[in-house]
Amino acid sequence: MLLYGQIGRDRAVMFDLAEKLEFTETSEDRRVLDALAHAMRHRHARGEYITAFDEEGKEVDISFATQNWRKAVIDKTRSGQFVRKHFEVMVFTALAEELRTGDVAVVGSEEYADWSKQLLDWEVVKERLGSYLVEVGLCEEGETAAFDAVSFRRQVQDKLTAAAAAADAGYPDNEGLVIDPETGIPSLKPHRWERQRPSARRLEHEVKARVPERSLMGIVARTAYWVNWWQRFGPASGNEPKLDDPFDRYVITTFVKGTNMGPYEAARHIPGVSGHELAYTANRHFSIVLLNEAIADLVNAHARLDISQAWGDGTTVAADGTHMDTYLDNLLAETSVRYGKPGGIAYHHISDTYVALFTHFIPCGVREAVYIIEGLLKNSSEVKPTTVHADTQGQSQPVFALAHLLGFDLMPRIRNWKGLTFYRPSKTTEYLHIDALFGESGKNVIDWDLIESQFRQGRGLRTGGGDLLVHAAQAAALGLQEERHLRHLPRGRPRDPHRPAAAVPL
Known part of the structure; x- marks a missing residue:
């Protein structure tokens, strides 16, 4: 009944x-669509x-629903009948989930198109x-x-x-891992912190003495001058920018958007x-x-x-997410239970050379493990x-399998590894x-x-042959298109100058 209170107001629109x-x-599973057809009748x-x-x-057939849903839909006192309101809510909830996972597609749609129709032909693969x-x-x-x-x-x-075999041979020399011979439960000994060595302190002192302090705006301007990443930007038509000084304008805009300040908030503090x-x-x-192209220029330099x-x-590379504030009227804005406030997740891939390779902006409720692979493919x-080193969000069996087929090692922090x-x-x-x-x-x-x-059953996924490796090869060969859910984000716009800026970072 709680869900029907939300869906009931839009019942006519949904039908x-x-x-x-x-x-x-x-x-081959049509159960949700058959249930939808029954609700439409x-x-x-x-x-x-x-x-x-x-x-x-x-x-x-409503076996696609959970046991709790089936209990709510079927009234034991009325054999052969469904509770209408509960049945409608169950069907539309299941339909939304099927569209999200790709099990149901919309003919003629771009966002919810049939993924199987977009695969390469077997001869090409x-x-x-x-x-x-x-x-x-x-x-x-x-x-x-x-x-x-x-x-x-x-x-x-x-x-x-x-x-x-390597773990067994190296166990006697391992000073941190202990395996209980009776229960087989592994455990780690506490790691003692070693004080900073004198050579490290001297190195830190020399770095601070030789490296001058730079402002963030100055760093952005210097990298733009030496790397020329600012030339990646311009009108969508491809013509030369009709700006008096495109270098300054692009540098300042990058600084404003990168700091999440917002254009009108920045104008109060930046003269001119x-x-x-x-x-x-x-x-x-x-x-x-264009931003991804400019990022690639910086990473290469x-x-x-x-x-x-x-x-x-x-x-x-290390992969992890950071909560970012957004406008509330944003398609990606969600209230995060973990962070206790609305916004989205900026999911970063940070190289061991201390530079960010790629960044996705995703909703709070999305499984971050999906974007571990996508970030590598779009790099x-x-x-x-x-x-790839990840947190516990990277501990996913499908991602482990795809990581092996795509040729990289996934090293997440294992959740509840003792059990x-x-x-x-x-x-x-x-x-x-x-x-x-x-x-x-x-x-x-x-x-x-x-x-x-x-592995053999994967050969029946596409007419003409192929196997699980084919789908991994298709992903690597095709690459991934620009994130469709980021195309229509609200950009900078007039706002109350006394409110803190919370624009979506590009």
């Missing part, structure tokens, strides 16, 4: 929308109950599959033709066997510019695509510095990481030091036959 849009399933009903049978006399397998390290040059489900099974099995000028430049000369090579080689800089089940490579495998970690001998063994069969 009209469902009548005008043409929905289609992206799999009884849209003009005003009674408390409707029949539970369709026009052919078959009972409408077959030409690129061999080079893709070599590039991501799944097989060697000349062995691509023989790579199949058996080869994939053998590869991951050998990888687990080698990793477990107006809020209208800054807002006009941001709306007419900046875009997500940073990677060529000597000091960045002292920090890392660019093969490792257009010369820095190509192969290892996890560790699997042996085979029933006969035993270890000298870490055997208690896997439980009783002969148990907790990976079902390699299941992995092999699931």
Whole structure:
């Protein structure tokens, strides 16, 4: 009843929308669409109950709903009938979820199009599959033709066997990890902080003495002058900007948007510019695509510095999100339970060379693990990481599988790792030091036959052949388009100058 109080006001609009849009399933599961058709047939009903049978006399299948939903929809005292209000709410809630996950598509739509229709043809993928397998390290040059489900099974099995053997051999020299020989529960010893060495203090003193202090605006201007990233921006037509001084205007606009200040708030503190000028430049000369190109220029220039090579080689990246304030009338604005205020999440990929490779702006309720892979695919800089460190949001089984197929190592912070089940490579495998970690001998063994069969079943996903590797190759070959949900964000606009600025950072 709580949900119907929210949906009931828009009931007529939702039925009209469902009548005008043409929905289609992206799999063989039509249960939600069949339930929607049943609700549409009884849209003009005003009674408390409707029949539970369709026009052919078959009972409408609502097994897609949870047990609590089915209890609310089915009245035990009235066999063969549904509670109408509860049934409608259940159907529209399930339809929204199916549209979000891609199990239901809208014909003629861009945002909710059928993803299976956008895949490459098998003939196109077959030409690129061999080079893709070599590039991501799944097989060697000349062995691509023989790579199949058996080869994939053998590869991951050998990888687990080698990793477990290395852990067993290195356990006696490990000073931090302790495995209880009786229960097999692992634990970590407390790490003691070591005081800063005198050489580190001398280095810090020399860095502060030799590096002059710069203002943030000065840093933005200097990098724009030396790297020329400001030339990436301009009108959408591609013509030369009709601005008196495009360099200054683009530098100031980048500073204002990057600090989340807002154009009219910035005009109060920066002499010589107006809020209208800054807002006009941001709306007419900046875009997500151009910003990503400018970011790639900066990342490439940073990677060529000597000091960045002292920090890392660019093969490792860390991914994490930061809460950002937004306008409330924003398609991405949500009230975060974790942060206790509305806004969105800026999801960053930070390289081990101490530079941000890529940033997504996502809603608060989205699973961040999805954007771990998307950020790597959309990274257009010369820095190509192969290892990703993430927080507990990165602990996702589908992401682990795709990470292996896309050729990078996912290293998240494991949630509740003491209670996890560790699997042996085979029933006969035993270890000298870490055997208690896997439980009783002969148990907790990976079902390699299941992995092999699931790999083979992927061949039926697309007419003409292909397998799970095809979809990974398609993602890498196609790349990813500009985020559709960021195209129509509200830009800078007049606002109360006494309110704190909370614009969406580009």
